[in-house]
Amino acid sequence: MGVPERLQYARQRAGLTGPQVKERAGIGESSLSEFETGKREPSLSQLHALAGAYRRSIAFFLGEGPIPHEVVLWRDRPEEGSEDMEARFLRLCEQYHNLEVWTHEEAPLSLPLVAASRDGFSYGDAEVLAKRVRNELNLGDRPALSLLTVLEEVCGVKVFHLPFTPSGTGASTKSETFGAAVLLNSRNVRWRRNFDLAHELFHLLTWDVFRTDLQAEVTSYSASEYEEKLATCFARNLLMPADAVRVAVSAKVKADKITFDDMYDVARQFDVSIEALIWQMNFVGLLPGRQEETKAVIDRAKGLAPLLEEREQTEPPVCPERYKALAIKALRHGAISIGRFAEYLSISRQGAMRYVEQEVTDDEEVPVAPA
Amino acid sequence: MKKFRLLLLDANVVIELFRQGIWDRLIEACDVHLAQTVISTEAHFYEDSEGVRTDFDLGQYCKARKISVFDVARSELTTFRAQFDPTYFEKLDPGETESLAYLVNSKDTCLICSADKIVYRVLGNLNRGEQGISLEEILQKAGLGRKLSWPFSKAFRETWTKKGFQERISGTGHQRNRG
Numbered sequence: 352m353g354v355p356e357r358l359q360y361a362r363q364r365a366g367l368t369g370p371q372v373k374e375r376a377g378i379g380e381s382s383l384s385e386f387e388t389g390k391r392e393p394s395l396s397q398l399h400a401l402a403g404a405y406r407r408s409i410a411f412f413l414g415e416g417p418i419p420h421e422v423v424l425w426r427d428r429p430e431e432g433s434e435d436m437e438a439r440f441l442r443l444c445e446q447y448h449n450l451e452v453w454t455h456e457e458a459p460l461s462l463p464l465v466a467a468s469r470d471g472f473s474y475g476d477a478e479v480l481a482k483r484v485r486n487e488l489n490l491g492d493r494p495a496l497s498l499l500t501v502l503e504e505v506c507g508v509k510v511f512h513l514p515f516t517p518s519g520t521g522a523s524t525k526s527e528t529f530g531a532a533v534l535l536n537s538r539n540v541r542w543r544r545n546f547d548l549a550h551e552l553f554h555l556l557t558w559d560v561f562r563t564d565l566q567a568e569v570t571s572y573s574a575s576e577y578e579e580k581l582a583t584c585f586a587r588n589l590l591m592p593a594d595a596v597r598v599a600v601s602a603k604v605k606a607d608k609i610t611f612d613d614m615y616d617v618a619r620q621f622d623v624s625i626e627a628l629i630w631q632m633n634f635v636g637l638l639p640g641r642q643e644e645t646k647a648v649i650d651r652a653k654g655l656a657p658l659l660e661e662r663e664q665t666e667p668p669v670c671p672e673r674y675k676a677l678a679i680k681a682l683r684h685g686a687i688s689i690g691r692f693a694e695y696l697s698i699s700r701q702g703a704m705r706y707v708e709q710e711v712t713d714d715e716e717v718p719v720a721p722a
Numbered sequence: 723m724k725k726f727r728l729l730l731l732d733a734n735v736v737i738e739l740f741r742q743g744i745w746d747r748l749i750e751a752c753d754v755h756l757a758q759t760v761i762s763t764e765a766h767f768y769e770d771s772e773g774v775r776t777d778f779d780l781g782q783y784c785k786a787r788k789i790s791v792f793d794v795a796r797s798e799l800t801t802f803r804a805q806f807d808p809t810y811f812e813k814l815d816p817g818e819t820e821s822l823a824y825l826v827n828s829k830d831t832c833l834i835c836s837a838d839k840i841v842y843r844v845l846g847n848l849n850r851g852e853q854g855i856s857l858e859e860i861l862q863k864a865g866l867g868r869k870l871s872w873p874f875s876k877a878f879r880e881t882w883t884k885k886g887f888q889e890r891i892s893g894t895g896h897q898r899n900r901g
Contacts, residue, residue, distance in 0.1 A: 354796065392795055392796045392797060393796060394758065394793045394794060394795055394796065395758075395759065395793070395794045395795075395796060395799060395816060395819065395820050395823070396757070396758040396759040396762060396763075396793055396794075396816065396820065398796065399759050399763065399816040400762075400763070403763075408811070408812045409811045409812070409816060409819075410809060410811040410812045413796075413799070413803065413811060449809070449812055449813075452809075453809075453813065684839075685838075685839030685840050685842075685843050685882055685885065686813060686840065687813050687840065688813060688814050688815045688818055688838045688840050688841070689734055689815070689837065689838050689873075690733060690734075690764060690815035690816075690817070690818070690838075691812070691813060691814065691815055699769065700733065700734065700737065700764070701737065701768060701769045702769075704734060704737075704837070704873070707837070707839075707872070707873045708871040708872060708873060710872075
């Protein structure tokens with residue numbers, strides 16, 4: 352695929368019309384049309400402007416061979432701007448991968464293998480998988496406290512946070528180029544994001560189970576309702592091990608009853624939402640009753656949130672700590688320019704410059720005993 | 723007579739010159755050429771030590787023909803690209819890519835001034851280390867010498883040019899595999 356075709360592909364993938372490109376890149380519709388049909392060649396500065404508008408690298412346009420097949424799996428795709436959000440997400444994945452390569456710190460994807468058939472995959476299988484993952488990743492009895500760090504630092508999963516609507520959505524992708532990645536909504540509270548992360552982890556684990564027959568033209572995708580329910584079942588069981596929930600709840604029960612205040616405290620311990628905890632209490636038999644009754648308890652609990660929810664919430668950074676650390680390392684080693692470093696970290700050029708001005712020569716080495 | 727002909731500056735250098743308040747004196751002393759991307763997207767303002775922003779407009783210097791602007795056609799990148807792994811386009815600022823491509827294609831001898839390690843590494847890789855010059859050296863020769871931070875120093879340029887040259891010798895640089 353040549354430059355004209357790549358320009359057209361990138362514009363369509365970003366969901367942009369000619370007038371929108373003009374607004375973002377300052378390149379008129381007639382010029383754009385000439386570039387896309389190969390009648391005229393864009394200059395490097397024009398290519399740079401288009402790359403910024405489409406959230407692509409210049410290297411993408413100058414690449415050779417076929418374009419890699421990139422699929423983003425959405426849970427509640429945003430009603431507006433999903434294409435742009437996808438482009439941003441994929442660009443972040445590409446940047447992260449670049450930093451890993453440039454610093455020789457590539458982290459191969461290391462997630463438990465799931466060999467199962469799509470047709471026979473049951474809720475029981477999702478529960479078993481949750482238990483297996485919890486054990487293999489050493490997540491302990493309070494998995495939410497370490498899940499994000501373990502996925503990023505041990506398993507090689509790239510996790511980004513961006514603000515989007517409607518709330519409650521997340522996305523995941525798996526690529527031959529950059530591995531596996533998850534996008535979470537930074538507008539959600541941390542305990543909700545923990546659940547979303549576990550939910551998306553199910554999709555990554557079962558990517559090759561449920562997405563075996565994706566056509567090459569499919570770039571954006573929503574899972575079936577059943578698969579989403581399986582993912583929710585997995586997330587609930589991963590973050591709230593049945594035995595650990597029973598122990599935590601039992602410690603609060605007095606005269607066969609538990610207060611909402613105490614339920615909020617248990618939710619805090621597991622760092623999940625009150626809603627997720629109550630559902631799990633229902634599923635493990637601690638809160639007997641039909642679904643309607645459980646929903647009523649949840650509604651009552653949510654109504655008390657302003658009084659009982661005391662956890663502190665801070666907005667997460669867009670990129671993981673490791674991403675930033677790799678970018679700084681790349682800059683120190685002269686593997687990335689100051690401007691590109693600023694772009695990768697979304698800081699000003701002079702903010703980036705300070706990293707170079709203040710750097711110290713730290714190439715001393717210390718002997719370490721063999722492992 | 724200008725002290726330097728065909729002097730290519732990257733965005734960090736332009737910003738530093740404005741920050742130091744010596745841009746106008748420098749362009750009087752030297753024949754400065756800037757990549758289109760540096761002017762249009764990379765160098766628009768500087769910040770003081772407290773982060774207070776001051777805007778500047780390079781466009782007016784172009785209109786007044788006090789500096790020259792060059793734009794590199796995609797096809798002109800071929801020579802540059804043929805010598806390097808395509809990932810270099812991602813590692814460099816677009817303005818730096820334009821400047822290096824211009825330098826590689828130019829029949830005249832250009833000099834490039836940068837505050838980026840990677841630019842000097844590329845020059846070393848290309849065995850064109852003599853075409854790099856630090857801001858410290860320029861200002862000294864133009865009679866505008868002053869204390870500058872490490873990325874603008876001669877020692878910085880020499881360190882990273884040497885590194886690029888060593889990579890060229892050891893074959894660990896980013897030259898395209900011609901095998």
